[in-house]
Amino acid sequence: MENIVKKWDSKVNSASDISVTARGTLSMLMQHLNEEDKRPVIKLSQGDPAAFPCFRTSHAAEEAVINALRSAKYNCYAPFVGIPPARRAVAEYLSRDLPYKLSPDDVYITSGGAQAMEIILSVLAGPGANILLPRPGFANYEARCAFSNLEVRHYDLLPEKGWEVDLDGVKALADENTIAIVIINPGNPCGNVFSYEHLKKIAKTAIELGLLVVADEVYGHLTFGCTPFVPMAVFGSSIPIITLGSISKRWSVTGWRLGWLVTCDPTGTLQKSRIVECINSSLKIISNPVTFIQGALPQILDLEKTNSDYFSISTSLLKEATEILCDKIKEIPSITCPTKPEGSVFAMVKLDFSQLEDIDDDMDFCVKLAKEESVIVLPGVIVGLKNWLRISFATDPKYLENGLERVKSFCKKHSKKHFY
Numbered sequence: 001m002e003n004i005v006k007k008w009d010s011k012v013n014s015a016s017d018i019s020v021t022a023r024g025t026l027s028m029l030m031q032h033l034n035e036e037d038k039r040p041v042i043k044l045s046q047g048d049p050a051a052f053p054c055f056r057t058s059h060a061a062e063e064a065v066i067n068a069l070r071s072a073k074y075n076c077y078a079p080f081v082g083i084p085p086a087r088r089a090v091a092e093y094l095s096r097d098l099p100y101k102l103s104p105d106d107v108y109i110t111s112g113g114a115q116a117m118e119i120i121l122s123v124l125a126g127p128g129a130n131i132l133l134p135r136p137g138f139a140n141y142e143a144r145c146a147f148s149n150l151e152v153r154h155y156d157l158l159p160e161k162g163w164e165v166d167l168d169g170v171k172a173l174a175d176e177n178t179i180a181i182v183i184i185n186p187g188n189p190c191g192n193v194f195s196y197e198h199l200k201k202i203a204k205t206a207i208e209l210g211l212l213v214v215a216d217e218v219y220g221h222l223t224f225g226c227t228p229f230v231p232m233a234v235f236g237s238s239i240p241i242i243t244l245g246s247i248s249k250r251w252s253v254t255g256w257r258l259g260w261l262v263t264c265d266p267t268g269t270l271q272k273s274r275i276v277e278c279i280n281s282s283l284k285i286i287s288n289p290v291t292f293i294q295g296a297l298p299q300i301l302d303l304e305k306t307n308s309d310y311f312s313i314s315t316s317l318l319k320e321a322t323e324i325l326c327d328k329i330k331e332i333p334s335i336t337c338p339t340k341p342e343g344s345v346f347a348m349v350k351l352d353f354s355q356l357e358d359i360d361d362d363m364d365f366c367v368k369l370a371k372e373e374s375v376i377v378l379p380g381v382i383v384g385l386k387n388w389l390r391i392s393f394a395t396d397p398k399y400l401e402n403g404l405e406r407v408k409s410f411c412k413k414h415s416k417k418h419f420y
Contacts, residue, residue, distance in 0.1 A: 001312045004078065007181040012392050021143050022046075025382050042403035045057035045376040047188065047345045048254050049394040055252040057382035058310040064299035065256075065292065080283045082109025082260075082294060089298040090241055090260045097231050100266050108261045108279060109297075111289040112254075115217040116261040118144055120214055120242055123278040124179050125150035128359040132181040134165070134175055135384035136348060137189050138216070153178070154384060159338045159348070163192035167205050180212040180242075183232055186219040189383045189390040190348050191322075191341025193227040196234075203235035205220070212275070214242045218259070221311075224319035225342025240265040247300060249345070251315065258293045270398035318345065321400055323394035328404035334411045335389070348380065351387050356414050362387045372413070 003215065013310055026045050049055035068074050081087065087104040095101045110116040121144050124131060131152035137154075145152045153173045156166040182352050183202060185194045194202070204214050223229045233241045244257030261279065263270050270276050276355075299305055302331060322341050328368035329337045334355040341347045351362055359365050362379040366389070369375050380388025 010380065019199065020191075022139050022355060022378055022382055023281050025375060025378060029366055029376050031368045032283065032367050033374055035373050037374045040372050041374045041376065042376045042399060043365070044140070044393070044395065044400065044403045045378050045393055046389050047249070047392050048307075049249065049252045049314075049345060050254045052394070052399070054395045054396050055394065057252045058306045058308065060302075061247075061251050061253065061296070061300045064296035064305075067299065068292045068295035070368050073236045074187055074292035076183065076291060078109075078288045078291045078294055080288060081280065081291075083105065083291065086294040086297040089301045090262065093232065093303075094233070094245075094262060094264075098236070098264070099153045099235055102262065102264065106265070108283060109294055110246075110261055111257040111287065112248060112257040113216070113244050113280070114140065114288070116244040116246075116259050116291075117141065119219070119279060120244070121150060122144055122282055123275060126175050127167065129179045130175075130177050131179060132170060132211070134184060136180070136189050136380065136390075137384055138184060139382050139384075141202065151177075155181070155302045157187070157190060157192070159190075159350075162339050163187055163190040163348075164194070164198055165202055167201060167370055169244075170205055171209065174209045174211065178209065178211060180214050181206060182214045182216060184216040185232065186217075186223055186229060186343030186348075188344050189346045189378075190339070191223060191344050191346050192221050192339065193229050193343040196230045199200040199230055200233055200235065203232070203239050206218075212240055212242065212270075214244065216244045218244065218246050219344040220245055222250055222315065222318070222345070223343040224315040224322070226407070227342050229343065229388070230322060235260075236264035237266050240267070241267045242270075249309070251300065251313075256290075256293050258282055258289050258297065271330045277411050284416060297343075318394065320397055322347070322350065323401050325391065325404065328408065329402065332408050332411050334415060335407075341393070345392050347391050347393060348383075348385065349389050349391060351389065353387065355416055357416050358414050362389060365389070368414075369410050370409065373410045375403050376405045377408070 038262045050192035086109050087107040090107045091102040091104045130153050132153050133157050134157050135154035154172045157163040201372040221229050232244050241264040243262040243264055248254040329335050335349050335354045366379045
């Protein structure tokens with residue numbers, strides 16, 4: 001038996017043993033909770049508005065699923081690219097914001113935005129290829145690239161410039177093997193929203209470097225600041241764009257697992273490069289999203305069927321949450337928030353260890369915070385910024401306020417006394 005174990009150990013894909021992910025880290029932090037602390041655990045760690053009743057999805061979305069299920073039309077397997085009405089609905093939904101019309105053939109229905117990400121990264125992972133990812137960014141990109149043996153090069157987002165892309169850094173990183181750049185907008189984990197002017201500069205840089213742009217827009221339209229959401233695909237006539245999206249966040253239905261991968265490419269460049277062919281091949285060997293959720297998608301994405309107040313209420317709640325977050329952070333000398341979030345459900349805040357004692361780094365901060373205050377936040381090192389924290393504000397406002405009060409208490413307890 002020992003010989004068999006050694007054989008198996010030597011043959012498994014070591015890239016699948018990836019512990020440095022958000023989920024893996026949050027699971028570890030949960031294990032450090034103090035069972036004797038009878039207070040409820042407060043999780044300011046995951047971008048899941050659906051976990052809170054105040055973010056309940058629209059009545060129209062619920063009715064769409066009920067109608068699709070009761071119709072008995074969607075109890076069967078779906079085509080590997082998605083059912084035609086769902087593909088058409090996504091094309092029409094996204095085309096509202098574009099200077100050209102997408103075709104249903106441009107749309108591939110996936111099991112959430114995560115599967116769309118996995119598909120495009122597996123397609124791009126050719127021999128010797130590398131890809132540019134943002135730092136800080138969404139940790140699953142790096143984990144999936146490691147699994148696919150796709151080399152990662154990190155470009156920086158600049159906090160002093162509202163988390164804009166360091167385009168000079170991008171130019172320095174890219175070489176003849178760089179196949180694509182990933183842009184996350186609205187930003188996870190920074191809560192930033194790129195302006196039209198900055199997106200135009202990104203597109204220009206991609207053209208100069210010959211890069212495909214993968215636009216992760218899972219938080220599309222989830223904005224509440226001064227900068228409106230602009231889809232990267234508005235520049236699709238100049239440079240091919242792969243858009244990744246889902247209904248998870250805007251409709252607060254993370255558990256429905258319905259997303260899309262869209263080729264925004266009026267010039268047909270992706271067809272000529274065989275990328276579309278490879279996307280189709282990848283979809284043939286993976287599981288499809290639930291058919292009845294696909295059947296509900298046309299009604300869900302028909303914005304005229306959704307109560308006009310639904311989206312404004314959601315964004316108002318998020319805006320209120322950012323006010324609470326920023327106000328509470330100002331009360332904690334050892335934490336700063338350099339840029340007020342304008343979109344998505346996250347903020348990055350910076351730890352000042354000159355004002356703290358008995359804390360080694362951001363990971364140690366989060367472990368001790370879980371143990372002493374039963375509050376879970378994500379260490380910044382997991383998203384690429386050591387000694388920062390990623391905080392989710394997609395919660396009930398009182399829940400957020402209580403959590404930040406505990407963070408304040410924790411920091412006071414561990415502060416060098418003259419700072420309080």
